[in-house]
Amino acid sequence: MSDFPLIFFIIFTILASKGYAQQNYSGNTVMSCKEPNETGTTASFLYSCNGEKFSCRAFLIFRSQSPYNSVSSISKLLSSDPDEIAHINNISRSNILDQNQEVIVPVNCSCSGQYYQADTSYVIASKYDTYFLIANSTYQGLSTCSALVHENIYDALDLFSGLNLRVPLRCACPTRDQSRNGVKYLVTHLVTWGDNVSSISAQFSVSSQSTAYANGLSENSVLYPFTTLLIPLLKDPSSSQTRTIKSAHIEIFYPSRHKISYSSFFIGAGAGVSLAVLCLILFIVLKHKKENKRGEVLERGRERKQKWNLPENVLESIIGGDQMIKVYEFEELVAATENFSSRKRLSNCVYKGVLRGKLLAIKEMRTDISKEVKFHAKINHFNLLSLTGVCKHHQLSYIVFEFMENGSLKEWLCKDDNTGAQSWNCRIRIALDIADGLDYIQNFTAPAYVHNNISSNNILLNRHLRAKISNFSLAKPADNEGQGSSSMKFVDGRNGYMAPEYIETGQVTPKIDIYAFGIVLLEIITGKGAVFEQDGKEVFLSETVLESMDKESKIQELTDPRLQVMHPLGYIIQQTDLVLRLVKLCVACLTAEPESRPSAAEIKSTLIKIQSDVQN
Numbered sequence: 199m200s201d202f203p204l205i206f207f208i209i210f211t212i213l214a215s216k217g218y219a220q221q222n223y224s225g226n227t228v229m230s231c232k233e234p235n236e237t238g239t240t241a242s243f244l245y246s247c248n249g250e251k252f253s254c255r256a257f258l259i260f261r262s263q264s265p266y267n268s269v270s271s272i273s274k275l276l277s278s279d280p281d282e283i284a285h286i287n288n289i290s291r292s293n294i295l296d297q298n299q300e301v302i303v304p305v306n307c308s309c310s311g312q313y314y315q316a317d318t319s320y321v322i323a324s325k326y327d328t329y330f331l332i333a334n335s336t337y338q339g340l341s342t343c344s345a346l347v348h349e350n351i352y353d354a355l356d357l358f359s360g361l362n363l364r365v366p367l368r369c370a371c372p373t374r375d376q377s378r379n380g381v382k383y384l385v386t387h388l389v390t391w392g393d394n395v396s397s398i399s400a401q402f403s404v405s406s407q408s409t410a411y412a413n414g415l416s417e418n419s420v421l422y423p424f425t426t427l428l429i430p431l432l433k434d435p436s437s438s439q440t441r442t443i444k445s446a447h448i449e450i451f452y453p454s455r456h457k458i459s460y461s462s463f464f465i466g467a468g469a470g471v472s473l474a475v476l477c478l479i480l481f482i483v484l485k486h487k488k489e490n491k492r493g494e495v496l497e498r499g500r501e502r503k504q505k506w507n508l509p510e511n512v513l514e515s516i517i518g519g520d521q522m523i524k525v526y527e528f529e530e531l532v533a534a535t536e537n538f539s540s541r542k543r544l545s546n547c548v549y550k551g552v553l554r555g556k557l558l559a560i561k562e563m564r565t566d567i568s569k570e571v572k573f574h575a576k577i578n579h580f581n582l583l584s585l586t587g588v589c590k591h592h593q594l595s596y597i598v599f600e601f602m603e604n605g606s607l608k609e610w611l612c613k614d615d616n617t618g619a620q621s622w623n624c625r626i627r628i629a630l631d632i633a634d635g636l637d638y639i640q641n642f643t644a645p646a647y648v649h650n651n652i653s654s655n656n657i658l659l660n661r662h663l664r665a666k667i668s669n670f671s672l673a674k675p676a677d678n679e680g681q682g683s684s685s686m687k688f689v690d691g692r693n694g695y696m697a698p699e700y701i702e703t704g705q706v707t708p709k710i711d712i713y714a715f716g717i718v719l720l721e722i723i724t725g726k727g728a729v730f731e732q733d734g735k736e737v738f739l740s741e742t743v744l745e746s747m748d749k750e751s752k753i754q755e756l757t758d759p760r761l762q763v764m765h766p767l768g769y770i771i772q773q774t775d776l777v778l779r780l781v782k783l784c785v786a787c788l789t790a791e792p793e794s795r796p797s798a799a800e801i802k803s804t805l806i807k808i809q810s811d812v813q814n
Contacts, residue, residue: 220373220430221245222414226422231330231343231354243344244313245428249371253627255806256307256316256369257385257435258340261443262295266336269293275336276367277318277579277642278303279799288437300440302385306630306806307369310580311662315345315366317580317634319642322361329354332363338388339424340367351586362578368426376412376430382810384412385429389421390443402429402439523575524587524598526553531560531589531596538562550601558586559599565671567595573670577643581635583658583668602666604659607718611654611725611758618663620760622776625722626809631665632657632715633805637798639673640708646676648706652714653695653728654721676708694728694738698790709792715801716740716787723780725758740788743781753777779808 227242258276266272269291273280284291286302295301305316320332329346333339347354349364357363372381387398395417399409406417412430421427534551535542542549547562567588574585589596604610607628611619618624632652639647650672658668697713699705717728720739728739743756757777783804789795796804 220248220376220412220414221370221428223419223421223427224425226425228339228342228425229330229334231347233344233348243342243348244315244366244368245370247309247312247314248373249314250374250377251371251809252623253306253308253630253806253809254371255383255810256305256371257383257431258303258305258316258367258369259385259387259440260301260303260340261338261388262299262301263297263338267295267297272301272303274642275318275320276303276305276340277316277638278305279803281799282803286435286437287440296442298443300442302435302437302440305367305369306634306802307371308627308630308664309662310366310664313345313366314368314370315580316369318365318367319578319638320363320365322357322359322363325359327357327359329357332365334424337365337367339426340386340388341365342368362576364578364580366580370428372430379408380432381408381430382433383431383435385431385435387427387429389423389425389427391423393421393423395419395421395427398427398429401441402431402435404430404432523571523585526587526589526596526598528589528591528596530554531591531598534558535560544605553587553598557601559601561597561599563595563597564593565595567597570597570671570673573647573673577639577647579635579638579642580664581631581666582638583666599668600660600666602658602668603661604663606655607657607659607665607721608654608727610659610663611721616760619725619758622761622773623809624663625761626780626805628657628659628663628665629719629722630802630805630809632667632718633798633801635665635667636708636711636715637802639667640676640711640798646708648674648676648708649711650674650706652711652718654718657718674706694740697792699792705792707792708798709795712787712795712798712801713792715798716784716795719780719784719787723758723777723784724756725760726756743784744788753781776808776811783808 224242230242233243260266260272260276262272266275269280269284269287269289272278273283280291282304283301286304289295307314307316320336322332327336329350330343333341333343333346345366346363349366352361352363368386370384370386372384376384385402387402389398395410395415396406398421399406408430409415409427410417410419412428530553531551532538534553535549536551538549542551544550544559549560549562550557551560552558553560571585571588578584583602584600585597586600587598589598610616613619636649636652639649649667649670651669652667656667656669658666660666695714695717697710699707700710717740720726720743721728724739724743726739729736730739731737732742743753754774754777757773761773783796783801786794786796787801
């Protein structure tokens, strides 16, 4: 870890007032690049999970700045639906926005452990980028340096142009008290020069008291630029509540022909020119160190390439690709898995083990892994399983992934002693995570991809029951949508998930993932497998549900009995309306005509609306 974050922390840290808040205002402590300790949450990292719901619709305020000055570019940066952005802000998707024009960005905000976050990813564009600059310049304080350090495996001095980083964005859901007072949404608002609690509250037509309480402040508290404030709203935000900020323009010159311009660079309140010069000198010195460090990292990769003689197309991803993927020695895997003992086996070819101090999953492969490795080198999203390394030994290859404590969704749904499975909120959040991952690979990668193997076996759950899509061995680019085909009509484990056009013609488009998602959502609702046994015969879950659509009582019978809600007086509360809404979404996904199926973004929007009506 570099000295750079510590230096900035010392320079910028000013203690903010604290209170017994919905969420405490972080003040300038948000400039720290230190990770939070294990004992509790900190407002300088992200907002804590103290809301009534684990997941909700939230909004961010982003200020247009080149190259993020259109609906399209902002939606990609923040992984938000461009149509929703255009609609909420009453602008055209083709408009070039004014510099520093505020834009309302809707996001899906969910708990990940102790903290709320909306997930996106960022490909480093400049060799001068640091975690600090990405958080506070590119994302304008909507993320934090410490959160980026925590979310990514790269050391601060290992960053270079082309790396794909995970970016957790600051958001939150209303607490129970706020919901009781009519608060529907929280907006993450960026503080700028001259802002105070009263002026920001007036902009959004809310009381100063409610804004102050939401952030643990008094109405007279001092606010600092480049920090965020949560605004509690009783209804959807509108374009009339946005403004265009006028600010000083400062140009930073680097020791070459390169220069980067920033508006109102990170100078704390009251700091003078000498402080800015000091920061710039420190920045330049540390960037030179970073360039030297990058050369060392790449050289180590080249040495491993020669030592292990991995396939060239795999190593293209390891050296110079979007991700820095580690090359493990076979002896490390043997030690981690106790020589691949049954005690460490998670499934037929997957083992768990501690590698370099971290618990990971190790998958043994007899097939060519280059395609899957190259795919992972191009993507990085919270709801996609993260590949951390590879190993080649004789005729076998090994790929190493993050470890998912709760196994597959299929296994989790089958557990009888599963308290989490009793919660509608938990199950809908899992469905949202899957839809979010699909939306990312279909709309926010270049080229777009088709997973081509969505099933409950390939959805994994971490210790916080957050879902991640895995197994991208059959993933295909969707460049020629409607033109792709596959000769592999039937693949083990996919029975019951295949779209009719795939069965008939082998056609591979993003819509086959939507069809498979519809089956997975049915599994989440019913607790049954895509194919299950009934009266001694194999039955397709999709056919059973579709036959029951005309009978509400039948649909209620299909619902997993663990999801029945007991009234305090002892009788069962029927949730027919909720089940019907979810089943109708499933039916839309299972439509025979691919063009008639909803997009992943539309599925996300529908699930967010459904979840907003579901209580914990």
